[in-house]
Amino acid sequence: MITGELKNKVDKLWEMFWTGGLTNPLDVIEQITYLMFIRDLDQTDNTRQKESLMLGIPYQSIFADKEHLKWSSLRDKPAENMYQTIMTEVFPFIKDLNGSSGSYAKYMADAIFKVPTPQLLEKIITSLDDMYAYIDKLPDKQDARGDLYEYMLSKLSTAGTNGQFRTPRHIIRMMVELLDLQPGDTICDPACGTSGFLVSAGEYLKEKYLEEIFYNKEAKAHYDNNMFTGYDMDRTMLRIGAMNMMTHGIQNPHIEYKDSLSDQNIDTGKYTKILANPPFKGSLDYDIVSTDLLKVTKTKKTELLFLTLFLRMLKNGGRCASIVPDGVLFGSSRAHKAIRKEIIENHRLEAIISMPSGVFKPYAGVSTAVIVFTKTGAGGTDKVWFYDMENDGYSLDDKRNQIEGSNIPDIIERFKALDKEEDRKRTDQSFLVPKDEIVENDYDLSINKYKESTYVEEEYPHPLEILAEINDLEKEIREGLKELEGMLRG
The missing domain is CATH 3.40.50.150 (Vaccinia Virus protein VP39)
Known part of the structure; x- marks a missing residue:
């Protein structure tokens, strides 16, 4: 379960979407998921290239002649340029990956990019980089990433939008x-x-x-x-x-x-x-x-x-x-x-x-x-x-x-x-x-x-005792009212 600084970072990212016009929590998680996947593709590709050099095993980068579509290249572009590249090139690129990059790539065929403005996208990408940088310093990065995603999913439950609750x-x-x-x-x-x-x-x-x-x-x-x-x-x-x-x-x-x-x-x-x-x-x-x-x-x-x-x-x-x-x-x-x-x-x-x-x-x-x-x-x-x-x-x-x-x-x-x-x-x-x-x-x-209930015997006062208590209370009330009346007549 995430707490403290990382939780605050996720909440701030969520607020960016909310104030930017995306208020459906399912849409927010979906858009964050797309961007996480794009970032992970870059990281995975770099890792495999390093491993291939160390082990002397040939490796063909999935980006090949499209290095400009990598996350590391995108984040350095001006906001408008970054926005257009993701919308017109990155999304078609990841949709064409088919199953070559794991299970997630298979479900990108009908993915829709919904971030409304270049300025919001720039803020989101900066915020995601900040979150990843924080996670990379933690002792167990994988557990932290899993907890981060679980926390985002818990916001589906909080909102209950579209009947989606876990x-x-x-x-x-x-x-x-x-x-x-x-x-x-x-x-x-x-x-x-x-x-x-x-x-x-x-x-x-x-x-x-x-x-x-x-x-x-x-x-x-x-x-x-x-x-x-x-x-x-x-x-x-x-x-x-x-x-x-x-x-x-x-x-x-x-x-x-x-x-x-x-x-x-x-x-x-x-x-x-x-x-x-x-x-x-x-x-x-x-x-x-x-x-x-x-x-x-x-x-x-x-x-x-x-x-x-x-x-x-x-x-x-x-x-x-x-x-x-x-x-x-x-x-x-x-x-x-x-x-x-x-x-x-x-x-x-x-x-x-x-x-x-x-x-x-x-x-x-x-x-x-x-x-x-x-x-x-x-x-x-x-x-x-x-x-x-x-x-x-x-x-x-x-x-x-x-x-x-x-x-x-x-x-x-x-x-x-x-x-x-x-x-x-x-x-x-x-x-x-x-x-x-x-x-x-x-x-x-x-x-x-099949379950049997246990019944505990309760003892109650005799009705005459209850009536006697009521009479005593009424007597106290009458005496109190009489005393109050005397004070008012003063």
Whole structure:
């Protein structure tokens, strides 16, 4: 998390856009992302040229005879000249890069340069150079760049513009920890947005398996190129998501434009882990949904179709942690029951973590839960672990201020030691429910179906005692009024 001087620099840059006429936070992040990419191209090209000289390996610069398009050349031009060069030459140049410079270049085809004036562009470029110069002095430059980008993305949440708001970072981290990621995993988010889940997965692996991944050539290549896959239908979010991953040190993430629920997505048995908070936008037309998903769950509801999709995309033994609206857990339609039955009977349902309805405030008050399951194809559900999260570490009003007493560390600790949960009672915050009981309840997975409430007996005064107290109060009031009247008559 960035603080102090770097945070102030980002806020000032943001204010430049705001006062310059760009007030949509998605536009601001997109324009900053373009400029960061242009700057990174220059830096990467210079690094590769130096490496080629040291190692005696030939290297063809991507700029070749277009050195004047490099960031280092652009920033020294007069404002008007710089503006025209970026608009008429740099943007067409980066659009023609195709996939030659990593994932991000693939999504530049429909990029639009929106900085309105040369003067504003000059200020922005100076400000970005200032930020990079500051970051270069920090002990861990890569982490600082990642934190900087995360902070910019948090401004999407603050504004909530165009319905773009992210899954809270602490909820993402909880879900990542629940899945116990490994260096050999292949991880997917089929509705990746800004790539928050994939970034958090990468950070977790870096913390836990630093030597196993970063000091092993094959493992590092897997981490950079094949470990992470994300799909989304919004090209702007793809650009931002790809850049988010690259600023967090993942060189070539597989981020792709794809409607995950359609026949475009043919992934089957491909991933060991899926992390997601898919969009629950209501109903889709049958003709745009992949037919093999409809065979399992004939429905138009996206929240049910995505669960079916996860089962198809996972390898046997692969695990999923996904956020679902509460209706998925207790809905009584044939489709709702079908997907719950499919997971419980043919795979292994591990956990249902019920979250407070304020987790996504101020933009959505819907009650949600995290569902965790393993694809087996041969059953395996024995007992399902339920946890009633009451505190996620933030107030449940629109302000979402940080507070003490978060249940998240307790959730992770208990989930990783389920043998100790056997003796917990249904009145506790977490407990196990046998599969047979869930089947008897028509595969209902709502925590309220199984949780028992404790009632504390309260003793109240006898009504005659209360009346006596009221009479005494009235007597005091009358005496007080009489005394006041006497003072006034004086």
